[in-house]
Amino acid sequence: MTDSVTPPPPVRPAPEECCRRGCCPCIFDYYWDALTRWEQVVRSLGLDPDLELARWTAQT
Secondary structure (H helix, E strand, O other): OOOOOOOOOOOOOOHHHOOOOOOOOOHHHHHHHHHHHHHHHHHHOOOOHHHHHHHHHHHO
16 A cells, blocks of 8 residues: 555654643543554555554654
């Protein structure tokens, strides 16, 4: 697959981006929600989200 077919995964926030005040929602809640939506899109393309995430991670 080419990068133009597979959308980029959401960027995981760095640990220091969380204020650790127990916010609801936390910046990581937004990330996990976005990651779930991304995985659904990748599956709808007939691809494995774990493999695609590893491929995108290797490119950065």
